[in-house]
């Protein structure tokens with residue numbers, strides 16, 4: 001898969017430690033302490049019966065026997081208490097780390113290059129990363145438990161191996177070999193998961209899509225009117241079947257491995273306990289040593305099995321961590337720090353597309369094809385064309401939201417890749433077809449500022465220019481009205497046309513040198529639309545504007561019109577020039593205008609249409 005990171009376990013561990021030092025340093029201390037305690041508890045437990053039996057068989061006084069036993073059990077109780085307390089602290093502090101990582105993920109999502117957000121692979125990594133940090137049982141939270149267990153097991157394994165070594169080195173070899181076979185069986189499952197994780201997350205993603213659609217108010221109308229329920233249910237059932245199939249295969253594989261594991265465990269224990277019995281019966285070890293080794297053999301297999309199991313778990317978590325880091329480290333190609341300043345925001349400069357081609361998919365076709373266009377400062381350009389001609393894509397290229405596949409976009413003669421992209425965005429006030437409004441007050445939406453920093457007079461002027469002042473001032477709380485009733489109990493909602501006016505007011509308030517309006521009148525009533533055209537020159541004075549519209553007559557007030565067809569300029573000129581050409585523009589205009597004529601057969605009055 002493209003852009004996938006492949007970090008090793010120790011690299012990810014180092015990353016995890018670095019992040020925890022930043023996000024919650026005390027969690028590291030708790031983890032280290034609990035590792036030590038986890039190892040000490042079984043060691044003391046294994047030695048306790050040996051020491052007690054020796055006290056008895058050596059005929060030590062009762063007081064000493066009681067004292068030694070009390071000391072050891074007291075130490076065990078203390079260690080047990082400490083272990084529980086540390087685990088509790090680790091549990092709570094993992095929440096802090098979850099929020100630390102969620103913040104990183106959210107920030108990445110909000111600031112990443114726009115082109116990344118349009119990339120399916122990126123979106124998939126993003127959704128997985130949110131899943132990885134969502135809650136205390138998520139992948140990322142599990143990493144702490146897995147690492148703690150791994151090192152506890154490692155220390156315990158080494159301690160018990162040391163004790164067993166005094167008995168017979170071959171015993172260690174035998175125990176290790178049988179446990180290793182189990183480990184490799186488990187590894188096969190892991191490899192299978194690795195190979196099918198994409199398939200599984202594909203099912204989950206589509207299931208999530210249907211679940212989200214079911215409570216998406218925007219989709220609710222279409223779902224009902226276009227009877228999409230069966231279709232959505234069909235998608236849901238199909239993907240649920242796929243997901244259940246995946247889990248079925250997974251559990252079948254898991255069952256096979258568990259059965260083999262149990263058989264090996266039985267063999268391991270039978271052989272070692274028989275060996276210990278033989279040594280005891282032959283008098284080569286004392287009763288106290290028999291008890292000690294008996295405990296240690298059982299513990300050793302458990303340590304080793306758990307250690308190897310942990311390796312399998314850590315490999316799984318490592319994959320999740322790699323995908324998480326692939327998302328966080330997804331390449332950002334736009335310049336931010338170190339980029340050139342764009343200069344004054346008071347007046348526009350020349351913007352030029354030089355032989356620009358663009359395609360969304362590397363394997364797909366050009367959506368914009370060898371396109372050259374220069375926009376002079378203060379020029380009002382209209383962009384028209386059929387659906388899918390490439391108008392919105394052109395605007396995204398101009399605004400620097402996406403990058404040309406070939407060619408360059410320049411501002412004031414400099415390739416826009418040279419500029420600090422955040423600053424470059426400030427050149428544009430835009431109204432797009434798809435928008436996002438925060439649930440804040442109307443004035444905060446217009447000003448994109450918190451209440452304290454809002455220029456109230458300017459908000460009023462922009463709302464007036466956009467034709468929304470009458471509506472807003474009639475609201476009980478005026479510009480202080482909170483937008484979005486789903487968010488605020490006393491919030492307000494706006495109609496499609498009113499929302500479009502609000503978006504226009506927001507673009508005007510920005511006072512940017514370049515204004516981009518993508519179908520700004522699509523939802524406006526005729527009076528509001530006419531008002532916008534009549535005041536356009538005055539409101540947009542001194543600004544470069546790009547006006548996309550399907551209503552050809554509405555573009556007449558622009559200095560120049562370009563007609564785009566299949567990502568290329570098909571025709572260019574003023575409204576009158578293009579009509580006189582009698583080409584594609586003329587045909588489109590005729591098609592649209594005939595519905596406005598009283599006599600459908602008659603000639604169009606080009607000034608009236």
Ligand SMILES: Nc1ncnc2c1ncn2[C@@H]1O[C@H](COP(=O)(O)OP(=O)(O)OP(=O)(O)O)[C@@H](O)[C@H]1O
Nearest residue numbers: 118360361367385386387388389390391392393394
């Ligand atoms: N994010 C995307 N990923 C892949 N293809 C896309 C994406 N956005 C647009 N396209 C494709 O690019 C082509 C041009 O789309 P664009 O939105 O620029 O057209 P448009 O001229 O603005 O259309 P409309 O008049 O319908 O708004 C279309 O064929 C569309 O399917």
